[in-house]
Amino acid sequence: xxxxxxxxxxxxVATAGLAGRAAAYEAIAVTDGGTLSGTVTIEGxxxxxxxxxxxxxxxxxxxEKVSPELVVASDGGLANVVVTVKAQKGKxxxxxxxxxxxxxxxxxxxxxVLVFPAGSTVDVLNSDGILHNIHTFGTANPPSNQAxxxxxxxxxxxxxxxxxxxxxxxxxxxxxxxxxxxxxPYVAVTDASxxxxxxxxxxxxxxVELWQEKLGKKTExxxxxxxxxxxxxxxxxxx
Numbered sequence: 001x002x003x004x005x006x007x008x009x010x011x012x013v014a015t016a017g018l019a020g021r022a023a024a025y026e027a028i029a030v031t032d033g034g035t036l037s038g039t040v041t042i043e044g045x046x047x048x049x050x051x052x053x054x055x056x057x058x059x060x061x062x063x064e065k066v067s068p069e070l071v072v073a074s075d076g077g078l079a080n081v082v083v084t085v086k087a088q089k090g091k092x093x094x095x096x097x098x099x100x101x102x103x104x105x106x107x108x109x110x111x112x113v114l115v116f117p118a119g120s121t122v123d124v125l126n127s128d129g130i131l132h133n134i135h136t137f138g139t140a141n142p143p144s145n146q147a148x149x150x151x152x153x154x155x156x157x158x159x160x161x162x163x164x165x166x167x168x169x170x171x172x173x174x175x176x177x178x179x180x181x182x183x184x185p186y187v188a189v190t191d192a193s194x195x196x197x198x199x200x201x202x203x204x205x206x207x208v209e210l211w212q213e214k215l216g217k218k219t220e221x222x223x224x225x226x227x228x229x230x231x232x233x234x235x236x237x238x239x
Contacts, residue, residue, distance in 0.1 A: 033200035038232035046072035061107035077194025085186035109177035
């Protein structure tokens with residue numbers, strides 16, 4: 001009886017492993033790809049931007065910061081929304097030509113949301129010339145917490161596995177950002193006006209995930225036609 005239970009358990013594990021491999025992203029040649037573009041806005045009236053008092057190194061950081069958690073343009077466009085097309089196959093996820101750059105300038109992170117392929121090495125810069133530290137809160141990837149004094153203008157952190165992780169500075173508690181390591185290429189971040197564009201999508205019907213750190217996740221649906229641009233106008237709720 002015990003032997004049968006063990007064999008059954010092994011069969012479940014093997015089946016799960018096969019299913020996981022079957023669901024992996026498949027790189028194919030895309031010759032008739034379409035484009036998804038558009039904007040993401042906030043529903044209703046945006047709350048006023050939160051102000052943060054600077055409590056350390058005001059000679060470099062200034063006296064006050066505006067929270068980057070919810071950045072809304074005058075017309076309602078939402079910045080820093082991660083737009084992910086849930087594609088199972090498409091163009092190859094190419095390694096970046098240069099390491100992704102993540103800078104610490106005037107005691108703020110630039111960019112606030114950094115998207116890059118899993119397996120990349122992030123160049124973390126310290127343009128301020130004061131003590132910072134880079135603290136990543138990974139779960140799929142090991143968390144990292146490294147001091148970065150002024151004599152270390154660049155440190156490097158490799159992110160092997162796909163996940164969305166928060167990054168903070170323990171020296172300056174208001175500093176916060178997000179790293180998004182991806183396992184497929186159809187991901188974009190909205191700019192200051194809420195606009196985005198994703199190209200070379202194989203024709204077909206897709207689910208698209210919107211993620212914003214304060215507003216959470218939302219799923220939309222879209223149809224991509226060969227060699228055409230599909231334009232959308234999506235919104236997210238602050239409720």
